[in-house]
């Protein structure tokens with residue numbers, strides 16, 4: 001490593017922010033600093049660094065570890081309606097997590113704390129699983145969990161970790177191959193920062209004169225799971241209130257759906273491909289209605305890629321007890337509708353403009369300049385229509401409501 005007082009591990013825009021380097025460093029010489037876009041990056045103190053190289057050996061950007069192309073691909077959903085509705089797609093994560101907990105294992109996933117900070121935490125009971133369920137569309141802070149998982153695995157603890165593919169790769173680099181570790185990676189098109197989420201929450205609280213206690217991405221809208229709906233649980237003058245909305249009514253969500261707020265490394269993601277880092281990969285099965293017209297993805301449907309023998313074990317545990325509906329498909333049938341299995345999200349020029357303006361403008365002005373749809377009236381009209389009309393329009397325009 002070079003002789004500067006503070007140095008980085010790899011080029012700035014390559015770092016995926018998994019934070020495994022901070023956990024693996026034996027002399028704690030790696031700290032994390034926010035850059036001017038609001039993302040956290042590792043910074044090595046060269047005065048205390050002992051040059052052991054553990055950080056570079058653990059870094060998933062420097063060492064990728066992929067399984068073979070999945071040999072078993074299926075559509076699936078939890079048969080219990082409660083379990084299905086509790087997840088962001090088919091509720092598969094919840095079922096698998098329950099079965100691991102029932103065997104005495106520990107489950108790690110992303111959960112908001114009381115201050116709406118997203119962190120990877122560990123659940124050891126079914127009740128404790130609840131905050132882990134559902135997608136939260138920002139980067140989760142995984143600091144500390146790699147160290148704890150390594151300790152648990154040494155003690156023989158059965159462990160399930162669910163996260164983005166880069167986080168799963170980082171964990172595998174950290175602990176090596178371990179019989180008791182099961183990994184679920186998500187089909188992921190990228191993560192914005194906690195910083196931008198905090199700013200959007202503050203903006204929302206000011207606008208609605210409320211305190212946001214809970215934020216749910218992809219909540220129900222007009223009776224069905226909706227990829228662009230949110231629910232904000234707020235307190236207003238001491239009373240609890242739910243505010244429901246669609247992406248264009250919350251700046252962070254609008255930016256996420258436009259792909260203009262993701263971490264730079266997400267636009268060159270090395271894991272946006274068919275070979276995966278998890279034993280199982282979970283995603284949304286958009287387009288299933290073309291293959292199986294009786295199924296509606298808006299009721300919650302997961303696509304499941306089973307990538308390893310351990311992945312088969314996890315699936316068998318929930319299939320054998322008849323907790324899940326499954327139907328097999330070929331990889332090409334599934335991947336056809338899911339761009340993130342083919343390559344990373346494309347960066348748009350608006351991203352640079354947004355982050356340039358964030359340096360100088362107030363957040364109110366940022367919202368007006370970047371997070372208000374010029375076609376807001378079209379959104380209002382479209383989402384105000386009965387579902388069947390929207391369906392016809394979508395069919396006519398042949399434009400599916402995925403992540404756009």
Ligand SMILES: Cc1cc2nc3c(=O)[nH]c(=O)nc-3n(C[C@H](O)[C@H](O)[C@H](O)COP(=O)(O)OP(=O)(O)OC[C@H]3O[C@@H](n4cnc5c(N)ncnc54)[C@H](O)[C@@H]3O)c2cc1C
Nearest residue numbers: 087088089090091092093109110134136162163189283284
């Ligand atoms: C940032 C992000 C982007 C995604 N993009 C796509 C996509 O483009 N295409 C697609 O098909 N699917 C995508 N997904 C996956 C999808 O939204 C569902 O999470 C997945 O299908 C699993 O649903 P489920 O009902 O089985 O489980 P759920 O109950 O929804 O469980 C989701 C699991 O993901 C973990 N998790 C949630 N948020 C995060 C986070 N920010 N970082 C790490 N782990 C997290 C939870 O802890 C839980 O373990 C994305 C998910 C995330 C978090």
